[in-house]
Structure formats: C-alpha cells, structure tokens
Amino acid sequence: MTELTTTSKKIFHNLSTDFLNPWKDQIQSLVLFIVPFIVLQQSLHNSFQVYWDDHWVLFNTYTSDGLTIANLKAIFSQFYNGQYSPLNQLYYTIIYSLFGYKPFYFHFSALLIHLVNVQLVYRLVKSLLGFVKHLTTAQISQQAFFVSLIFGIHPFLIEPVAWISASKILIYASFYIGACLCYLNYIRSKKISHLFGSALFFLLSFGAKEQAVAFSLTLFTFDYLAGRNFKDKRLWIEKIPFLLLSLVLGLVTIMSQADNGEGLISMQKKYPFYQTLIFASYCLFEYFVKCLIPIRLLYVYPFPNEIGKPLPNFFYFYPTVLLLLTAIGAKLIKDRFYIFCLLFFIVNILLTIHIIPISRFSIISDRYVYISSIGAFMIIVGLLFSINTIGKKFQMMLLIGYVVLLSAYSTQRIKVWYNSDSLKKELKQLIRNRPMDNQKKTNN
Template identity: 40%
Template sequence: MKCCSLREYLYPLFLIVAGFLVYYPILGNQLLDYWDDQWVVMNYYTESGINFANIWAILTEFYHGQYAPFNEYLYLFLYSIAGYDPTIFHLASLLLHIANACLVFYIFKKLLIMSNRISIEKIPIISFLTALIFVIHPFNVESVAWMSASKVLVYAFFYLLATYTFLIFLERKKGRYFALTLIFYVFSFLGKEQAVTFPLLMLLVYWLLHYKFNNKEVWITVIPFFVLSLFFGIITMLSQSPDGNTIFSNAESYPLWQRVVYACYSLTEYFFKCIFPFKLSYLYPFPSLPGEPLPTWLLVYPVLLVVIVLTLWKHLTRWPLAFGLLFFIIHIAVALHIISLSRFAVVADRYAYVSSIGIAFIVAYYFYRLYEVLSVGKKVVLLILFCIYLMYLGVYSNVRTRTWYNVDTLKKELRDLLKERNDYKEIYGDKNDE
C-alpha cells in the first residue's frame, strides 16, 4: 500500500522534473521587443497598477482585437512584483505549463477509473505517459516560451480545472462541484476564447462514462454551458471585428469551399505534427491570399481525409481511438478556419495545446497495450524505441525554446524558412541575412 502511495507522488514529481529539464532555457529568454510582446505584454493596462479602475477596464474593454482579461491580470500581477523582469514572466509560464500537465495526469486517472474500460492497475501509467508526452511535446513550446501566447496556458489551466471538477460532480452528484465547473469555465474563457469547446468535451465525457444522450440529466447539465458558449462566441467575434477578418467585418475572406479545403489541410497538419513533430515554426502562412485560386496540391487533403476515414472506419469507432481523436478534433476545430476569424497563419502551434492531449493519450494507450502482449525480447526493443521517441520530443522542445530567446533568433528562423522556398532568389535576390 505504501509503495502504491509513494508511486502516486512520484508521477507528478517526475512531470515537474521533466518540465523544468525541457524548458529551463526560457528562464534566460527576453521579452520580445518590437514584436507582439511590445503591445500584448507591455501596455498601459499592465503598467496602470492593481486598482479597481484598471481591473474593471481590463475586464470590460477590448484591446487590439484581444479579449483575454485573466491573461492581462497575470501580466499585471507579475509586473507589480518585478516590473518587466523576463525571468519572472517566463517562470510563471513554465509553472502554469507544469500545473497543466499535472492536471492532465489527475484528469485521465479519474476519467479512466470512472469509465471502467481499463483494468485499474494500468490506469496510473497510461495517465502518466499521456501527461509526460504533453509536458515535453515540441508543439507546446510556442505556448510556453512566447509570453504573448500565455493566454493559452491561462485558459488551459482553468479549462482543465473545470474538467476535473466536472468529473467530481459526476462522481459525487454535489451541486457545489457543478457550480465550480461553471466558474472555472467562465474563468477559462476569460483567459482565451478557445474555451468555448467545453460543452462538447462534457458530451464526450458523458459518452465515455456510458451515459445515454436521451438522459435528461445530461442535457440539464450541458445546456447552460452551450448558452454560455454562444454568448462567449459573440463576444469573441465582436472583439476581433475591428482588427481582423471575421464574419462581423467587411474585410475580404476566403469563400466557404476554400475554408473547407484549408480546414482539411490544417487538421491533417495538426494531427501529424502531434504524433511526430517535424519542421515546427512560429509562422505557417496561408499558401494563397483571399481572392486567389488555391494551389492544386491543397485539393489532395479533403480526398485524403475521406479515404482515411472510409478505410479505417471500424478502427476509428473503437473507444480508445475514438475518444482520443474526438478529444483532438473538438479542441482543434475552432482553429480550422471554417468560421472566418482574425488569423494570419493556416496553422499555429499554440492552437494545438489542449487538443494535443488527445493524441498523447492515443500514443500512451497503444504503446502500453502493445508492450503488454509482446514477448520479453520485443518488450525491450519497444521500450528502447519509445524512450528514443520521448527523448526526441524533449530534446526538440529544449532546442526550440532557444528560438524564442529574442526577436533576432525568431527572425533568423524566418529567414532560414524563406530560403527554403523555390522562389526565394526570385523575390529576395542574393541578399545576405542582414
């Protein structure tokens, strides 16, 4: 019993150590002057002090197409401690990311126990591996290392708290846990608009826990969250309409059929980069501008997705894979351009922060399942390969944290990416890196 109790503490402790080992370089990084940090982090709200008038203004005003008051409160609090000390700011981001990873562990542990779909002794290790992949994954570096993206961490923290309290509510049927779930959900949206997916996550949890959708209890609990999501969605559109390309603006946007094609492309990119991240960047520009014809190669993606779904349908509908994929799709859907929002990149690493958890679960579950059925010799080989995979994720993340050191290191990455284009010399000539 003591051994099991000790192991329960070792799992989150290992996540904390892994998080610091991978991300410690960001503690020496700078805030990005003459970049988004110049106005997102360093602004008059941050510098106006902790007082009622400023706190109210942050809560009730839109700022440059942004509405993330709880994220701005984080900046305000950190600035009140040490001014614009980048170490303090980056330490806060790192601690939030590690806290999120620990929440992932406890959420999946409780969720899998409640689902009664996996034998009890397997649950801690699968939950731990899911959280470990999440905490060291290179796709999450942008959210952790770029201070302007800290709203992703803030929203995810309250989002995961809401998920955990929702599970406790389902377990104990106490109204106070439902109230906490509502509160944490509101807080999550006040961190970032991606929180609007929470009602869909609730339905996914109900499905996993064997609830029937004709059960009144399901809809009585979920409908208030759908109403809030609709309200929050309108706020998001209004906040972005003066500055970006939304359905409430008159700016030129992609027609619906092109947005569907881009959605298929983005979904495919997010999925494969979650499994095996390669050539990650802080900028993935659209291959064409609104009003221009789509490159022919993009049309392959809708066909590819249809073929994959039809071919693997039986496997895709089985619970471990179905749950992980639906978790992934639910949380990435708002970033797939079906609804025209203020975005300038076809893919962005930070948008996959929460959705990557679904893919991490799939990898963790099927690794452990395969490990169980193999012979001893093959188990050793699989374990070595999996350790190499984890090392690849961790080392790649550690290297990418250094890309975010300052504006110059980011610009260098952009120049290197541009040089890989076939038309680089045609556009930029033989200019050097200055």
C-alpha cells in the same frame, strides 16, 4: 532453506510494494515536475519578443498602470486589439507590479503554470482512463504518467511556454482542465456542486482565451466515454447552462474582433468557403501529425495563397486523405476510448481551423493544439500499451526512447525563441523555402 529464502523474498517484495504504493502518485508527480523543468528551463533565459506581439500584448497601459481600481475596471470592461483576455492581462499586470518589465519573471511564471498544467493533465487522464473497464489501476497510472510526460516536454507545445504573449494559452488551459475534472467528478457523483464548479472554471478559462468556448462540446465527448445514455433528458438539461454560456461568450469573441475591424462580421476580405474547408482539412492533418511526429516546426506558418488567388495543387491532397482516413477509421476503429480521443482532439481544435473565419496571419499555430494534444498523446500511449506481442520491457523502451527524442528536440527548439533576432533567422529561412515565393521569383 531454499523454500525459506524464496518465502522471505516474496514477503519482502510484498512489504516493499505495499510501502511504495502509497507514494507512487507522489513519485510520478515529482518526475513530471523535474523532467519538463530540466527540458524547458532554457526559456528562463529568453528575452522579450519586441517585434513579435510582446510590444503590444505585454507592453501597454493596462500593464503599466498597475493594480488600480480604474485600471482593473478597464481590463475587465474593454476590448483590446480585437481580443478580450482580462485574466491574461491581469496576470501581466500583477507580474509587472511586483517585478517590473524583467523578462525572467514572466518566463518563470509561464514555466510554472505549464508545470502545474502537466500535473492537471496527469489527473485528467487518470480520471478519463477510469472509464476504460479493461484497464487495471496500475495500467491507468502508467498510461497517465506517460501522456503527461509527453505533454510536458513535447516540442509542439513549446510556443506558449517560451513566448510571453502566448501565456493566455497556459492560463486558459489550467482553468479548462479544472472545468473538465469537475465535470468528470459530476458524472461519477451526480453532485450539482461539481457542475457549478465546472461552469465557474469554464468562465474563468474564457477570461484568458476565447478558445475555451468549445468546452460545452467537450462535455459531450466525456458523456460518450462514460457510456451515458444520450436519450436521457437529464444529460441534455444539464448542458443548457454551458451551451448558453458558450453562445454568449462566442458573441463576446465576435464583438471583440469586430471592434478591431476583424473576424466573422467584419468587412474584411475573406477566403471563399470551399478554400476554408480545404484549410480545415490541412489544419486537422498537420496538427495531428505534428503531435505524433513533430517535424518542420515553425513559429509562423503563412497561408499558402493570398485571398482571391488559387490554392497550390498539393493542398487538394489533404481533404482527399482526410476523407479516406475517416472512411477507413469508421470501419476499423470500434474502441470507444480511441473514438473519444479523436473527438476530444477535433472538438478542441475546431475553432482554430478556419471554418469560422479568424483574423490570423498563420494558417496553423503551435499554441492552439495545447489542449487538443492530450487526445493525440492518449492515442499514442494507449496504442503502445495495447501491443502485447512486443513485451512490457520493449514497450517501456519505446516510450522512453520517444520521450528522450522529444526532449532533445525541445531543448534545441526552445533556443529559436530566445529573442526577436533568433526568430528572424527562422523567418528568413522560411521565406527562402516558401513555394509561392519561389514561384514569384521564377515568374519574374
């Protein structure tokens, strides 16, 4: 009788597992929609940031002139305030044409695109983990789920969701991940149609945000993870269209900035090169650490010194630590997957860390890490899953606890973006706490 009961339990377990398996992806996708929505839904009540870029990025003639032929031509053929983001501007124009200047619809659209991106990240990570041979299908699914969940609720990624003027990040990311998925399909199938699809999504991604220019370098990180032979001529020939696109689109970006008297070829005063290298090391360090532990998040991070002035001494700490960590990592990190994650992170943040001068008030900005963060989150989840000594239950407890803490912080952080007055409060606190301002007070 006992044997019969045990057998029946095994049969029931197998039947239930077989029944639920086809629904596993759907259930995970549903959770990845519901949880980030619950955490971030407060953004739907936010207003416009009338004193923080919304007043010109959103409120302009390109938006208010609607979907006329003349306006569409202007959107796609003109630079605006040093930027070229026709798809993002078209997005504003469509929402305005349907609903007018009502903040709810702009915030709802932003949240919806972010939720779509969470689903895309889930598929991207599953595709990437498919190249990691020692992982089972179940492990791939679990890790992809947690990476995507963290991506969906992380407080460091709130800015493009809560701030209408940063919507270009969300739109660029959607097309960018689409381009990544097409290229990964190409690696597996060798179908040229996937390569064309990747190039098309790359172009559309740039139409929303110039940061997409880094895509051609991202392709090489995928080749590395997939174990492709870099001596193979085909690998380099297939990159030529992407590299040429990156070159052309990079020139468009430089021209758009120059049109506003800014950027690489402008006559603006610039920081000396040695300081930009220190800024770059600071940015890499801060972006990565804030992905792991989102501490001291702000909506603006001012440069530590004015152009022509010396850096605070503590800034020299960052290149020293970065070089030390690089040397240690080169000896200890042998796993291709973790090396890929680091490369993916660096490549996709490279254009925003001031090695190439960009006209920005902030030395770092939360929104710039939106795509790069995927690499950091894969490292976090991958390391937790690789620690076999703590047991699966404890692994799950750690991950769920991490997600809960991030979610709690996000629900508080998103309130800062309610309106311009709430941002001002944080700015006043920032000014009071800035070392350089305190130094001025002391000197005076």
